[in-house]
Structure formats: structure tokens, C-alpha cells
Amino acid sequence: LERLETLMAIFVSNRYLPRRILLLIGCFARAAAEKHSITRLWKQSSRLISRSITQNAGDHGEHYITRNRSEYFKMFYSAAGGGVIIALMALNKIHIASLGFGEFTTAFLAGLNYGLGFMLIHMLHCTVATKQPAMTAASFAEQVDSNEGSKAVDNKLAKLLIDVCRSQSVAVFGNVSIAVLLAAGIAFGYAHTHGQPLLNEAVTAYQFKSIEIFTQPTLWYAAIAGVWLFCSGIIAGFFDNRSDYLNLRQRLPFNPFLRKIMRPQPRRRLAAYIHKHYGSLMGNFIF
Numbered sequence: 334l335e336r337l338e339t340l341m342a343i344f345v346s347n348r349y350l351p352r353r354i355l356l357l358i359g360c361f362a363r364a365a366a367e368k369h370s371i372t373r374l375w376k377q378s379s380r381l382i383s384r385s386i387t388q389n390a391g392d393h394g395e396h397y398i399t400r401n402r403s404e405y406f407k408m409f410y411s412a413a414g415g416g417v418i419i420a421l422m423a424l425n426k427i428h429i430a431s432l433g434f435g436e437f438t439t440a441f442l443a444g445l446n447y448g449l450g451f452m453l454i455h456m457l458h459c460t461v462a463t464k465q466p467a468m469t470a471a472s473f474a475e476q477v478d479s480n481e482g483s484k485a486v487d488n489k490l491a492k493l494l495i496d497v498c499r500s501q502s503v504a505v506f507g508n509v510s511i512a513v514l515l516a517a518g519i520a521f522g523y524a525h526t527h528g529q530p531l532l533n534e535a536v537t538a539y540q541f542k543s544i545e546i547f548t549q550p551t552l553w554y555a556a557i558a559g560v561w562l563f564c565s566g567i568i569a570g571f572f573d574n575r576s577d578y579l580n581l582r583q584r585l586p587f588n589p590f591l592r593k594i595m596r597p598q599p600r601r602r603l604a605a606y607i608h609k610h611y612g613s614l615m616g617n618f619i620f
Contacts, residue, residue, distance in 0.1 A: 336360045385574050397465045398493070399500045408500055412507025414459035419508060420515040422450040427536065451617035455610065462504035463558070464617075467566035469497050561620055569616030582608035 339357045343350065367373045399405045429442045454461055523531040532540070544551055585591060585604035595603070607614075 336364070382571075382574065385570070397460070397468050397500060397504075398496050399503070400496055405499065405503060408460060409503045409507045411458060411460040412462060412504040413511040414457060415454050415461045416508040416511030417515055418450055418454050418457075418459065419461070420512040420519070422446055423512075423516070424519065425450075427532065427540075431536070448618040448620070451620065452614050455613050455617050460504050460507070462501065462508045463562060464565075465497075465501050465504055466559075467562045469500075470563075470566070565616045565620035568619050569612040571612070572615040573612030576608050576611040581611060 336357070339353065339360055343353050343357065397408075399408045425446050426443050429446060430439060432439075434442070451461065520531045530537075543549060546552060582604050585607060586597065586600040588600075591600050591603070
């Protein structure tokens, strides 16, 4: 398109004709030189896929932003449901660590516990507060990019910032408050039923020590989690792109295995669900 524009500029007027011809020849020369360039292909492909991934992540980020009272309370209830599952995942992780497996098996089972747990949270339409920044960042980037003159500070962007902070706050409160209350309830119920605490003194001391900020590298671990949360957002966008590229909504109903075990209508519903949530499910599991 740029070369066509340069070509048409030659026929507009006779002014600066030699210069315009030289510009067109320069375009042809660069195109010929870069025709078989792997570097140019890589840069162009990376730019296209990163833009598409950001757009998909931005679309998902909209679900984590509340803009009115009803959405605010809906976010709290969603985060409360996430808090219930988070408390159960933490309890199951402590149980896995107490089984006496080797380090690799323990790490694998603990990762599988969280991976399946995060997928379950998404499937039940619940919310994990730590997932929000990675998703809403794309919405911020899209809003900044759409501003005229690249001016990031305007009323619309300020309102988006307020909405995101409000949504993040209620999500954190919903997650933490319900997780703490449920954990306390389970511990109290276990102690009342069995006549002994759920966690012995050594495990309790270890758990308290692991969250100390000044004597343990807790903040460093949190920073590592932040990096992988960012990566999980990119992974989710990548698999959303792949879902569109493979056209899963149209192809899965004709999968030979699914045709053997499911009827047409459930197959179509399953295909539509996977097509829509493929990226989110994979991003949660791989994280």
C-alpha cells in the first residue's frame, strides 16, 4: 500500500517528479532486498501476534473491571467464590506436602493442585484478585493507545484507573476475607470433631515463617509470581488466537472421539465453550 501511494504521487503533479521517482525506486530496492529476509519476517510476525494477543487479553480484561454498583457487588461475590476454592487448594497443598513424597512428585502434585484449582475457579465464573492486573493492563494500554496525540491523562483514562482500583480492592477483600474465614472454620470444625488441631505445631510454625516479610524472601517470591502472571496473560492471548485460527467452534463437533461419546447438541455447546474459554483455561493451568 505504501508503494502504491508513492507510485500514485508520481502522477499527481510534475513538481518534485525526480525525487518521487527516486523514492519509489528506493521502495522497490528495499522490498527486493528484504524479500527473503528472515529477520524482517520475524519482526513483522512478532508485531502482528503481539498486537493480537494484547487485543485478546484486553477483551478478557474488561470482565475484571466494574463500572457500577451491581457489577461491584457481583465482583465481590465472584471473588468470595474464588476465596472458597483458594482456601481448599491451600489445605490440599499442605496435605500433599505431608504425604512424604519426593521433592519432584510433591512439586508436581502441588502445581497440578493449583492448575486444576485455577481452572475450576474460571469455570465457576469466580475471580482471583492476582489475575486482574495482568488482564486489565491490556485495557490500559488500549485506552492510552487510542488517545489523540498520545496524551495518556484525560478524563476517560482517569475513570478507567478509578474503576480498576475499585475492582481490584473488592476482589482482594473478597478473596482474602472468605479464604481466612473458611480456613478458620475448617480448622475449628476439625479440632472440635477430632479433639486435636488440624495442623501440628511444627507445620504451623513453618507456615507462619514462610510468610514473614523481613526474614524470608516472601517479596521475592511475590515478584516471581508477578512475572509468571504477566506471562500467563500472554499465554491466554496466544491460545485465544490459536482457538480462532483452528476454528474450534466449527471443528470440534466433528471430532471422531467426541462423536462417539456425545450427541450433536452437547458437542456444539462444548465446542462453543472451549472456543470461547480456551485461552483462559490454558493460561490458568500453565500458570
